[in-house]
Amino acid sequence: MLGTFQKSQLRIEIEASANAIHDSLLRPVQLQKWLLGQRFAPGMPEELHSGFQFTTWTGPVAIHHQVNVAKVNCLRLLLSGGIDGFHEWYWGEGWVQSRLEGVSMLPLNLGQTLSLLSLRQFLTKQ
Numbered sequence: 001m002l003g004t005f006q007k008s009q010l011r012i013e014i015e016a017s018a019n020a021i022h023d024s025l026l027r028p029v030q031l032q033k034w035l036l037g038q039r040f041a042p043g044m045p046e047e048l049h050s051g052f053q054f055t056t057w058t059g060p061v062a063i064h065h066q067v068n069v070a071k072v073n074c075l076r077l078l079l080s081g082g083i084d085g086f087h088e089w090y091w092g093e094g095w096v097q098s099r100l101e102g103v104s105m106l107p108l109n110l111g112q113t114l115s116l117l118s119l120r121q122f123l124t125k126q
Contacts, residue, residue, distance in 0.1 A: 003105040008112050011097040016123035018073060021091040024123060025075050034122035035115060048075065058082065061106065082106060096120075 014021065024030045028044035039057045052067045061082035068086070069076035075089040085102020096119065100112050 003103045005101075005103050006108045007099075007101040008109040009097070009099045010112060010116055011095060012116050012120060013095050014120045014123050015094065016126070018091055018093050020123055020126065021096055021119075022072065024119060025089055025091070025096075026070060034118045036118050037111075055081075058106065058111075083108065 016024075024034065026048045027046065028040065028048065029046075032038075032040055035056075037058055041055045044054060045052060048067050048070050050067055050070050052070075053065065055062055055064050057063070063082040064080045066078040066080075067075070068078050073091055077087045079085050079087060079102055083102040083104040083106060085100070085104070087102075088099040090097045090099075096116065098112055098116055100108050102108065
């Protein structure tokens with residue numbers, strides 16, 4: 001994989017319940033509403049579960065995801081393709097934390113920041 005090793009960990013406050021955050025991260029129908037710039041492959045389940053694999057595209061760059069952990073307050077995705085690494089999400093009442101590590105040519109911290117802000121805006125409008 002070409003690129004540089006990058007890591008970023010961000011935590012933000014969100015005026016939303018843990019259940020609303022859970023649904024926004026683990027239910028693909030919700031996830032697609034706020035995750036900007038990503039196209040999803042068809043055939044997504046109602047809710048992400050351990051072992052499920054899917055692909056998203058950021059422009060022409062394909063990113064393969066394998067759901068490693070999917071729990072009430074945690075989601076861990078193993079990434080390959082455009083990003084070789086992992087993305088972890090943790091959340092609770094009024095907060096969400098994202099940890100991203102991997103080798104990529106994409107600006108991971110920028111994408112992670114924009115995603116968290118988009119999630120917060122999406123949940124605030126609900």
